[in-house]
Amino acid sequence: MKSSDIVVVGGGVIGCAVAYYAAKRGLQVTLIDQPKRGRATSASAGGLWPLGESIGLGCGVIFYKAQLAKGIVPEGADGPAQLPRSFLDFAMQSNAMFPTLTEELRETGGLDIELERTSLLYLIYDEADEAFARPLWRNCPCGRSLSEWLTPEELARAEPAVTRNVRGALRFNGDDQVNPYRLADAYRAAARALGAELLPYTEVTNVRVEKGRVVAVETAAQRIRCDVVVNAAGAWAPQIARMVGIDLPVQPVRGQIIGTETLPDVLSSCLSTTDCYLAQKRHGEIIIGSTTEEVGFDVGVTRSGIKTLAAGAIRALPFLKQVNVKRVWAGLRPGTPDELPVLGPIESVTGYYNACGHFRTGILNSPLTGLLLAELLSGAPLSFPIEPFLLSRLAPMVPVERLSNHPPQPNRSHAVANGEPS
Amino acid sequence: MTRSPLVIIGGGPAGMAAAIEAARAGLSCALIDEAPGFGGQIYRQIPEAFSVRDASALGKDYRRGEALRAELREHSERVTILPHTTVLGLSPDREIVWAREETAGVIRADQLILATGAHERSVPFPGWTLPGVMTAGGAQRLIKTMQVRPGRRAVVAGTGPLPLVVANQLRTVGTEVVAVLEAGRHPWWPRFLVRAWGEWSILKDAFDYWLGLRRAGIPLRFNHTVFQARGNSSVEAVTYGPIDPATWSPIRERAQQVEVDLVVVGFGLVPNVELTQLAGCDHRYVHEVGGWVPVRTPQMETTVSGVFAAGDGAGVRGALVAIAEGRIAGITAAERAGLLSQAEAHRRRAPFIARLKALLRVRAVLDEMSRLRPGLDELATPETIICRCEEVALAEVEAAIEQGARDLQAVKLFTRLGMGSCQGGNCAPAIGPYICRATGRTPEQVGRINPRLPVKPVTLGALAGMAEIGDGAGDPRGAISGELVP
Numbered sequence: 001m002k003s004s005d006i007v008v009v010g011g012g013v014i015g016c017a018v019a020y021y022a023a024k025r026g027l028q029v030t031l032i033d034q035p036k037r038g039r040a041t042s043a044s045a046g047g048l049w050p051l052g053e054s055i056g057l058g059c060g061v062i063f064y065k066a067q068l069a070k071g072i073v074p075e076g077a078d079g080p081a082q083l084p085r086s087f088l089d090f091a092m093q094s095n096a097m098f099p100t101l102t103e104e105l106r107e108t109g110g111l112d113i114e115l116e117r118t119s120l121l122y123l124i125y126d127e128a129d130e131a132f133a134r135p136l137w138r139n140c141p142c143g144r145s146l147s148e149w150l151t152p153e154e155l156a157r158a159e160p161a162v163t164r165n166v167r168g169a170l171r172f173n174g175d176d177q178v179n180p181y182r183l184a185d186a187y188r189a190a191a192r193a194l195g196a197e198l199l200p201y202t203e204v205t206n207v208r209v210e211k212g213r214v215v216a217v218e219t220a221a222q223r224i225r226c227d228v229v230v231n232a233a234g235a236w237a238p239q240i241a242r243m244v245g246i247d248l249p250v251q252p253v254r255g256q257i258i259g260t261e262t263l264p265d266v267l268s269s270c271l272s273t274t275d276c277y278l279a280q281k282r283h284g285e286i287i288i289g290s291t292t293e294e295v296g297f298d299v300g301v302t303r304s305g306i307k308t309l310a311a312g313a314i315r316a317l318p319f320l321k322q323v324n325v326k327r328v329w330a331g332l333r334p335g336t337p338d339e340l341p342v343l344g345p346i347e348s349v350t351g352y353y354n355a356c357g358h359f360r361t362g363i364l365n366s367p368l369t370g371l372l373l374a375e376l377l378s379g380a381p382l383s384f385p386i387e388p389f390l391l392s393r394l395a396p397m398v399p400v401e402r403l404s405n406h407p408p409q410p411n412r413s414h415a416v417a418n419g420e421p422s
Numbered sequence: 423m424t425r426s427p428l429v430i431i432g433g434g435p436a437g438m439a440a441a442i443e444a445a446r447a448g449l450s451c452a453l454i455d456e457a458p459g460f461g462g463q464i465y466r467q468i469p470e471a472f473s474v475r476d477a478s479a480l481g482k483d484y485r486r487g488e489a490l491r492a493e494l495r496e497h498s499e500r501v502t503i504l505p506h507t508t509v510l511g512l513s514p515d516r517e518i519v520w521a522r523e524e525t526a527g528v529i530r531a532d533q534l535i536l537a538t539g540a541h542e543r544s545v546p547f548p549g550w551t552l553p554g555v556m557t558a559g560g561a562q563r564l565i566k567t568m569q570v571r572p573g574r575r576a577v578v579a580g581t582g583p584l585p586l587v588v589a590n591q592l593r594t595v596g597t598e599v600v601a602v603l604e605a606g607r608h609p610w611w612p613r614f615l616v617r618a619w620g621e622w623s624i625l626k627d628a629f630d631y632w633l634g635l636r637r638a639g640i641p642l643r644f645n646h647t648v649f650q651a652r653g654n655s656s657v658e659a660v661t662y663g664p665i666d667p668a669t670w671s672p673i674r675e676r677a678q679q680v681e682v683d684l685v686v687v688g689f690g691l692v693p694n695v696e697l698t699q700l701a702g703c704d705h706r707y708v709h710e711v712g713g714w715v716p717v718r719t720p721q722m723e724t725t726v727s728g729v730f731a732a733g734d735g736a737g738v739r740g741a742l743v744a745i746a747e748g749r750i751a752g753i754t755a756a757e758r759a760g761l762l763s764q765a766e767a768h769r770r771r772a773p774f775i776a777r778l779k780a781l782l783r784v785r786a787v788l789d790e791m792s793r794l795r796p797g798l799d800e801l802a803t804p805e806t807i808i809c810r811c812e813e814v815a816l817a818e819v820e821a822a823i824e825q826g827a828r829d830l831q832a833v834k835l836f837t838r839l840g841m842g843s844c845q846g847g848n849c850a851p852a853i854g855p856y857i858c859r860a861t862g863r864t865p866e867q868v869g870r871i872n873p874r875l876p877v878k879p880v881t882l883g884a885l886a887g888m889a890e891i892g893d894g895a896g897d898p899r900g901a902i903s904g905e906l907v908p
Contacts, residue, residue, distance in 0.1 A: 301874050
């Protein structure tokens with residue numbers, strides 16, 4: 001029987017990041033991956049927008065407007081929900097890791113993740129947008145230094161392709177982009193170069209728990225003995241969690257995306273509007289996203305979704321009207337009730353770790369997630385407090401019917417292999 | 423118009439025949455095609471800018487197309503013609519998303535006949551993406567609709583009748599054809615003649631093509647094919663040679679090179695099944711007729727009630743089969759709509775069902791002759807591009823298989839193959855069988871790439887303006903009234 005210190009389940013950007021950072025610390029890692037249709041890594045635009053995402057730009061403001069149009073206004077809300085400070089700090093710290101990470105991954109794995117300093121522009125079309133943007137600018141959670149108010153003239157000079165039918169824009173410096181597929185590939189390649197073993201196209205069938213401890217991970221073909229399993233299965237994470245008897249409140253949240261044909265460089269920033277976001281990637285295509293829909297594991301695209309995104313994109317960049325669509329697809333974000341990821345150990349099973357629930361910021365938050373998990377697993381001091389992201393912050397855990405033959409062991413403390421982080 | 427009792431998608435031989443029979447029985451229908459004129463690829467209409475002085479010079483396919491168009495014109499009061507209209511997608515409840523230039527909309531069809539035709543199969547070989555290498559259909563289109571000579575000196579390679587037809591057409595526009603390379607074997611053996619007995623048109627067609635080459639002194643080499651196209655910015659030379667008669671593996675030590683500026687390749691056709699897939703029809707893999715095809719009843723109905731499939735889109739068997747199938751589908755749709763009694767529908771279908779039987783007897787022999795053999799896989803080298811849209815080379819596909827990819831979907835996720843605008847339409851038919859052989863799995867296990875709306879190129883402007891049913895807008899007949907007569 002094979003054995004490994006750590007088995008990481010899920011080969012999306014999070015699983016690959018965990019494998020990379022763990023391998024970098026000299027841990028013996030096996031990454032098990034069964035690529036699923038609609039995995040979020042493949043449906044990401046690759047935006048690294050810690051500020052934008054924290055204050056509700058990107059998909060948040062699109063979803064808020066869609067809800068308003070349906071007559072659903074969240075109580076007491078005058079704009080999309082802002083995420084807590086802990087999220088912003090986490091995202092800012094993760095984002096700051098990218099320049100070094102880019103070099104590391106290039107050296108270790110040989111792949112370029114195409115990090116580009118774009119900044120994020122929030123386009124202000126009307127009074128409501130302005131009312132939303134003013135306080136963001138005045139009370140930007142990380143100070144005025146990173147944000148900048150552009151007049152229509154300034155915007156036209158900075159981004160000539162953007163519509164002139166705007167009241168201005170709010171620029172967030174430091175909100176940049178990468179190529180999301182290359183990022184996952186680069187983590188994977190670097191992890192392998194550091195000795196991690198990859199089991200691609202392999203479905204995990206069971207996680208064996210004995211006396212409250214993880215002892216093995218099973219696939220159709222084999223059993224891999226291990227002390228630690230990391231659940232990085234994205235929208236499918238609850239299926240893995242159920243194998244150790246826990247109920248993980250992660251739901252697939254579909255996002256539809258349009259990719260255009262290859263275009264010359266027309267956009268130097270990423271754009272966020274109340275209709276859509278737009279990011280031109282290094283190969284010239286513009287990615288237009290995204291819807292926010294709870295439709296289970298359906299990865300289809302819809303007429304209304306495509307139509308809304310296309311109209312929103314043309315509103316922001318009028319020349320897109322004549323541009324051809326290359327492809328429309330959809331991905332399943334792993335959503336959680338409070339939109340924060342679920343990280344770290346759990347009470348009931350020793351050796352089980354979550355690294356999931358990254359909703360729409362898995363690309364951005366992958367470096368710090370990977371680093372934190374590697375620190376947890378090797379008993380090193382943590383670079384960021386884990387508490388706000390533990391599963392226990394959410395609803396009290398309800399044990400579900402177990403698939404393995406051992407009963408759950410509640411109230412057992414989650415002693416980490418090499419010592420509990422403080 | 424956002425609702426129609428019958429929508430026929432595809433205005434080639436099958437679609438026109440279906441419209442004729444439906445209309446003859448009294449069923450109104452809409453006939454959609456993306457081209458400006460009707461006739462499909464084979465019976466393509468000559469653009470109006472050209473005047474036809476001598477119809478006989480255009481060949482018998484043109485005359486057959488004219489005859490079908492004339493028959494359709496007799497029923498024009500019941501057939502709404504929608505040329506220049508692209509179908510982007512449809513749903514199992516028969517809602518069709520169409521686009522024309524900057525407009526798009528949705529039609530709901532009570533019944534649907536899919537006559538989507540076929541596209542040319544890509545066989546990747548070193549140099550196949552060089553300018554100057556083109557498909558038989560591409561060359562034909564340059565000649566037929568644009569009156570352009572595609573090159574000065576050419577080699578034509580492939581299998582089946584199309585390379586012969588194109589070689590003759592090239593000759594008429596003044597291209598020197600160095601050789602025609604047929605991968606299959608000589609067809610003039612007794613079994614073929616016996617099977618083809620009575621189907622004079624097919625026999626005579628084949629004989630005419632052959633005679634044309636003979637008269638022009640163009641050598642026709644059986645069990646030969648193209649190995650490599652060479653050149654810097656475009657084709658300057660081509661390497662070709664014999665292949666094993668049983669496996670079609672290239673025999674490289676007997677290769678020869680000639681200088682040409684044009685390589686025309688025609689390895690048969692692949693049915694366009696994106697729409698039958700989106701409609702939710704069951705499909706099966708039939709290598710001889712081009713790969714994945716919808717499962718049908720003898721009345722041409724698919725496994726989705728009210729959705730019919732006819733012609734090359736349901737299995738490549740040529741225009742004559744397509745016409746018979748289209749007629750059968752049109753009659754059955756009219757029967758379903760209550761316009762024909764069961765007995766009358768049966769009576770009307772009978773001659774076409776008999777004709778199909780006779781035609782399929784001959785086709786079976788032709789199919790066997792030009793059935794693609796696995797040796798063609800050996801033409802590509804690791805550097806050869808397989809997916810042109812995303813520029814994925816064979817080596818990347820091999821790496822994915824090496825790492826455990828066992829089906830097309832997995833290879834797609836790994837390499838981005840098939841993520842371009844053709845949605846794998848070009849690369850999947852070549853690489854699917856390759857994955858089968860590399861992994862020892864069946865086509866069913868290797869699967870397909872799932873199509874998604876939009877299945878054809880469309881602008882963001884058209885999508886943004888897409889009119890929904892009930893919007894009170896989005897009549898596909900708008901702005902084309904001048905072109906209604908085919």
